[in-house]
Amino acid sequence: MxxxxxxxxxxxxxxxxxxxxxxxxxxxxxxxxxxxxxxxxxxxxxxxxxxxxxxxxxxxxxxxxxxxxxDVRYAGAAVIAQSSRSHLLSPPSPRATAPDPESSEIVRRRTFTLGSLAGLTGAVAGLSPDAQAQVSRPAGGAVDQATVDELRSIGASYRRSYKSFPASTLVPVAHGQLQLVTSLKPKTQPARLRNSLLAHMVEMASLAAVLLSLDLGDQEQADAYMDLGFRIAKEIGSAELSALILAGRAFGTSYGGDPEGGLDYALAAVEAAKRGASVRMRAWTNAVASEMYSSTGDEYGFRSSMEASRTLLSGSMDDERWGGIAWFDLSKADAYEGSDLARLGRFDEALPSLDQALVRLSPEMLRHRCTAFISRAEAHAGAGHVEQACEDGHAALDLVEQVQHRGTLRRVTDLHRTLRDNKTAGTRSLSEHLIDTRTLLKAIGSAA
Structure with missing residues (x-):
């Protein structure tokens, strides 16, 4: 260190x-x-x-x-993650038999293979000397509570980092944490430590899945991590983490071409959250449901779910239980609402919500600002404001280059196709920026 x-x-x-x-x-x-x-x-x-x-x-x-x-701490893993389909990054097949975290050698060799174990090496290097001694001991024996607490704290930092760190950095970090916990043989630990270690695995699996799905465009591998996370969440009886995984499934399913299926997952997440999740998780799952309703054209469902989300956010919180990725608050609710309204074709109504979201979202929330900018660009385009749409498209691309959010890149591409017949200086400039951004992300993806 x-x-x-x-x-x-x-x-x-x-x-x-x-x-x-x-x-x-x-x-x-x-x-x-x-x-x-x-x-x-x-x-x-x-x-x-x-x-x-x-x-x-x-x-x-x-x-x-x-x-x-x-780049130094995770040097080997960072290169691996730059191509999300690299053969070195091999989570379990979505159709595979549920893995047993107790069988660490099988899991490490077949389920979590990172070639040279660069991810595991980086994960251990990130611990304090006392915790390193604990996790580097010969196999067998209990891990102490302080080490487990440190792992959970590190995991919480990585989940918060989602708001601003690039996908190629965070995927191997999450993967390394999964390897590390697997090597500790969670099922041999006392019940409290076991459940805490397994919860850490779910949180890291969900982080990897979201990055692979929304940022790197690898839904198959994302599904594999989701499968693993959901099995463990059910095993430990966590409403918080079950809701997290189901909501994550909603995005992948809906934007994979099945909006009705995405809505099914979102509503299942809302129900799971009702069974004991934190207030903030309940608020977020309702916001996810609002997005899924808008994707199916159901305005009533969208408004009902968004109202439920805002009502929950206005009450008292129990944030020590929050297990979600990054954060969810009123600024994000504004972004969800504006994006949903644009999706429903209510462009003029969407713009004030998106304006407010971009004022409220803190500067370091790069991913959230990225999606808010493309949503506002789409709303401007729908309202006939071509130059404003192009300006927001540029802002979204600037952030895509930092966080590698390929979902937004696809949306800017679609936006440009709707605007390019205008043949203005703004649309020509956006076209050039798109080409530059695609070239940059392609270079990142082929570096492995």
């Missing part, structure tokens, strides 16, 4: 010097002491908070994954 800490510290120091700042200047902007900045820059102490890394990256104008040295 010392090498990683020194690399991170050096990058922060270099970014600070480029700004012409003293250590006290950076310290004031991030709410830490000058001494703390000095120790981090020298690699004496670790930068172990994703939230703080995001703040440092923002004030220095750097990418978060660069500040955290993910």
């Amino acid at each position: 010392a090498g990683i800490d020194s690399t991170i510290g050096g990058r922060i120091e270099k970014g600070r010097r480029r700004k012409g700042w003293h250590q006290r200047d950076l310290a004031e902007r991030i709410g830490r002491s000058e001494s703390w900045v000095s120790q981090v820059e020298r690699g004496v102490i670790a930068l172990d908070s994703v939230g703080l890394a995001e703040r440092i990256a923002q004030v220095l104008g750097l990418a978060v994954d660069y500040v955290l040295a993910f």
Whole structure:
């Protein structure tokens, strides 16, 4: 870890010097002491908070994954993930028999193969020295509670990172966590530790699945992770995680060409959430249902579900139980509502909601802003505002290049096809930007 800490510290120091700042200047902007900045820059102490890394990256104008040295920490895995269909990334077949997490050797060899185990190596390197000693011990024996708590905390950071980190960085990270937990033989652990480890597996499987489906366009592998996650969620009786997986299934099914099937999954997620999920999860599953209703043209269903979501968000929260990816709040509800209205053809009504969403969404929520921009571009196009649609299309593509969200790239492509007959300077510029973005993502995808 010392090498990683020194690399991170050096990058922060270099970014600070480029700004012409003293250590006290950076310290004031991030709410830490000058001494703390000095120790981090020298690699004496670790930068172990994703939230703080995001703040440092923002004030220095750097990418978060660069500040955290993910290119070094997960060097082997990052290359693997740049092609989502690489033979090295091999989750279970969607039709395979349910794997037994207790049979770690079988699972590691057949279910979670990352070639050289780069993902597992990176996952262990990300732990504290005490936790590394725990997970690196000879097979057998109980893992201590502190190590399990650290794993869950790391997992929560990775789920929050979905809002801004590129897919090629996060897929191998999630995969490495799955390997690591599998190697700990969860079913041999005491009941409380066992269920916590298995819940961590579900959260990491869902993160990998969402990235593979919505960002990297690999629905088959995404389904495999979803299958694994849903089996484990049911085994441990988690309403929170069952609802998470079912809602994730809704997106893949609907945008895979079966909107009615997507609605079925969304409504199943709503029902699962009612059986004991957190308030925020219940709110989010209703928002997912609103999107699925709008995809089938059911305006009444959309409005009812969106109202239920907003009502839940207005009440008291129990966020220590939140198991979802990234976050869901009123800014996201605005984005869902505006996108749903545009999907229903109510373009003028959609624009104020999307305007409000883009004001409310924080700058680091790159993925959420990306989808909000393309939704507003579609609403502008539907309302006949060609130049505004092109402007928002450019904004969406700028973010696609950062987070590799290929779903948005497809939507911008469709948008351009509806606008290109106008032959304006804006549509020509959008065409050029599309070509540049496709070329960039193709280069990323072929680098493995």
